[in-house]
Amino acid sequence: MSSPIFGQLETSLADYLTNITYRAQFGDEQAAALVARLELPRVVDALKAVLDEHTPDAHGRCPSCRTRRFGRAPAPCRAYLTAHLCLVVTEDETPEETTAPMRRQVAYGS
Numbered sequence: 001m002s003s004p005i006f007g008q009l010e011t012s013l014a015d016y017l018t019n020i021t022y023r024a025q026f027g028d029e030q031a032a033a034l035v036a037r038l039e040l041p042r043v044v045d046a047l048k049a050v051l052d053e054h055t056p057d058a059h060g061r062c063p064s065c066r067t068r069r070f071g072r073a074p075a076p077c078r079a080y081l082t083a084h085l086c087l088v089v090t091e092d093e094t095p096e097e098t099t100a101p102m103r104r105q106v107a108y109g110s
């Protein structure tokens, strides 16, 4: 169970996102245009701010997603992967390129 403060933050953010989504999808043309002109740039700024927290280091690893004190940070960052999958990958594309585990090339003999 989340803390009451986080619960309020989570609820207000979820309500905001539900509200603008509803107005964009089901509102009249003026309501949809207002969402596009006023709210969409705010949402983009919010996403950029979140992704700024996950800017990879010189080795492509995210310092914010480090799971253990001395563990290696994941690469690529989960926040970037999620944003990419939600916003850039279309249904026509296969997500294999971003979600399939990388296979290590093994050299036998020399």
Ligand SMILES: [Zn+2]
Pocket: 053, 054, 062, 063, 064, 065, 077, 078, 079, 080
């Ligand atoms: Zn990250």
